[in-house]
Amino acid sequence: MSAVIEVSGLSKRFKNVTAVDDVDFSVEENTICGLLGRNGAGKTTLMQLLTGQDFATRGSIRVFGETPVENRNVLQRVCFIKESQKYPEEFTAKHVFRSAPWFFPNWDAEFAGRLIDDFRVPLTRRIKKLSRGQLSSIGVILGLASRAPLTFFDEPYLGLDAVARQIFYDRLLADYAAHPRTVILSTHLIDEVSNLLEHVFVIDEGRLIIDQDADSLRGSAVTVVGTRAAVDAFVARREVLHTDHLGGLASVTVDRLSQSERVEATEAGLELSPVSLQQLVVQKTNIPHQEFEQSA
Numbered sequence: 591m592s593a594v595i596e597v598s599g600l601s602k603r604f605k606n607v608t609a610v611d612d613v614d615f616s617v618e619e620n621t622i623c624g625l626l627g628r629n630g631a632g633k634t635t636l637m638q639l640l641t642g643q644d645f646a647t648r649g650s651i652r653v654f655g656e657t658p659v660e661n662r663n664v665l666q667r668v669c670f671i672k673e674s675q676k677y678p679e680e681f682t683a684k685h686v687f688r689s690a691p692w693f694f695p696n697w698d699a700e701f702a703g704r705l706i707d708d709f710r711v712p713l714t715r716r717i718k719k720l721s722r723g724q725l726s727s728i729g730v731i732l733g734l735a736s737r738a739p740l741t742f743f744d745e746p747y748l749g750l751d752a753v754a755r756q757i758f759y760d761r762l763l764a765d766y767a768a769h770p771r772t773v774i775l776s777t778h779l780i781d782e783v784s785n786l787l788e789h790v791f792v793i794d795e796g797r798l799i800i801d802q803d804a805d806s807l808r809g810s811a812v813t814v815v816g817t818r819a820a821v822d823a824f825v826a827r828r829e830v831l832h833t834d835h836l837g838g839l840a841s842v843t844v845d846r847l848s849q850s851e852r853v854e855a856t857e858a859g860l861e862l863s864p865v866s867l868q869q870l871v872v873q874k875t876n877i878p879h880q881e882f883e884q885s886a
């Protein structure tokens with residue numbers, strides 16, 4: 591595998607805000623990556639830097655081995671779908687899809703046609719008259735049918751209902767299997783996309799705090815449940831990620847356990863349960879669970 595993106599010492603400052611803070615990472619080709627983090631964590635800023643839409647304050651970015659800024663060689667292989675996309679005043683969805691092949695050399699009009707039916711996009715209504723979900727559908731269709739070797743989706747689902755989001759996930763996975771490429775998906779709906787992700791980046795206050803293979807991340811923590819005394823004794827010498835107490839019961843999330851530690855826990859009358867990716871991200875970024883769900 592080779593790296594599609596290589597970033598080193600990357601920072602972006604806006605006056606008194608450090609939106610991206612000394613970040614180093616690389617993205618392997620043909621993977622679906624999640625870029626996760628709280629509101630204002632720096633996700634959009636990072637994507638803007640990677641797609642050459644903004645200048646870094648410090649550090650280096652290589653996309654397909656070259657700097658992305660004003661570099662046609664790079665940008666014709668990149669598709670960036672974001673909610674704030676602006677279209678010309680008179681444009682309808684039909685105009686958008688007709689002009690897509692000018693920007694995306696791999697554009698598949700037949701696939702786009704099927705997606706237009708799936709998402710029920712009105713083709714001849716002016717874009718500015720469309721609902722928020724219909725606008726999101728246009729972005730999702732562009733991102734999928736562009737088949738760009740490197741595709742960024744920045745919270746592409748805003749306004750999409752549950753059915754449309756599931757269609758997006760299903761089509762993304764099926765098309766990715768048939769036409770492998772690199773996809774970077776920023777989302778707050780972590781549990782929904784959890785099964786799609788092969789690699790996870792978590793950014794918090796501009797700093798990259800998790801850069802890990804999704805499978806190993808999923809297995810990297812476990813919740814221990816039982817009486818408070820038994821749980822406290824078991825976790826005493828371990829790094830605790832999260833604790834909940836309810837009366838005499840305790841539920842504590844700790845780092846990965848070895849097989850012998852699992853046996854020890856069971857013998858102590860404790861129950862072990864897996865931790866979802868969302869719980870893990872919430873705990874690592876210290877967000878109350880509900881707040882994170884509401885922000886989505």
Ligand SMILES: Nc1ncnc2c1ncn2[C@@H]1O[C@H](COP(=O)(O)OP(=O)(O)OP(=O)(O)O)[C@@H](O)[C@H]1O
Nearest residue numbers: 604607608609627628629630631632633634635636
């Ligand atoms: N042009 C700008 N000028 C000043 N501050 C900015 C600018 N763009 C972003 N910021 C700040 O940089 C930080 C990171 O913002 P960014 O939009 O990258 O976050 P995000 O992770 O995409 O958030 P969200 O999940 O809410 O979309 C925030 O504190 C934001 O207020």
